[in-house]
Amino acid sequence: MHKYVKAERERQAQRYRARPHYEQRVNFSVGDYVLRSRVDEKLHANKLRVMWVGPYRVVGSADYYFTVEHLINGRTMDVHPSRLKMYADDSLNVTEELIDHIASQGTLLAVEAIVEYRMNSDMRAYEVKVKWLGLETVEDSWEPLKTMSEDVPQLLLQYATTTSDDVFRRAVTTAIDSKQSQRSTRR
Incomplete structure (x- = not known):
């Protein structure tokens, strides 16, 4: 009985490995445009669900990554x-419209500097003007002090x-x- 089960299990494993999804060869070339998957904890609780962002070039x-x-x-x-x-091969025509679409995807940004502060009288709280790394000065934004105290x-x-x-x-x-103090009480 044991030999039969073991043999059957091996046949199942071979059938599974023979399926097309088991090992798909990656065929990206330098210059191609691709989409990158990202798990966004803020959008959903299902950690296996991803959002495709890009395109990236x-x-x-290397052997194990691009x-x-x-x-x-x-x-x-x-x-x-x-x-x-x-997403597309290296012949993709990168237009201004495509750049705008990419910029509005909720890409995670890094703070380059804090350049100004003000009191928001409606919210009765301070806000700081953030200079984002890699973006133009006109794209600086006012962010709540509380949020920035958590992030940076x-x-x-x-x-x-x-x-x-x-x-x-x-x-x-x-x-x-x-x-x-909130972090230390959670531990």
Whole structure:
């Protein structure tokens, strides 16, 4: 009985490996445009569900990953081939409309600097003007102090020390301290 079960299991495994989805050869070339899969925790609770973002241009390849370049900010990242799918070959005509579409996909941005602050009287809270890495100055945006204290506390604290406004500095340290105390109570 045991030999029969073992043999049957081996036949099942061979049938599974023979299916087309088991091993798909990656055929991206440098210059091709690809989409990258991203799991966005804020959009849904299902961690296996992904959102395809891009396109990105393939700028390099290695044994186990491809290097892709973001068309808006020019930043490169290494991505496993299973996280990529073909968008277009290297003959894609990158138009202004395509660039606008890519820019509006909710791409995660990095903070380059905090350049200004203000009190939002409607919200009764401080906001800081953020300069985003790789974006133009006209794309700077006002973000809530509380949010930035969670995302970039050291950069925010560094900026606050350059101001002469004691009330703003206290608001920054209070926001950072409250976030850190929340983290320590969760542990």
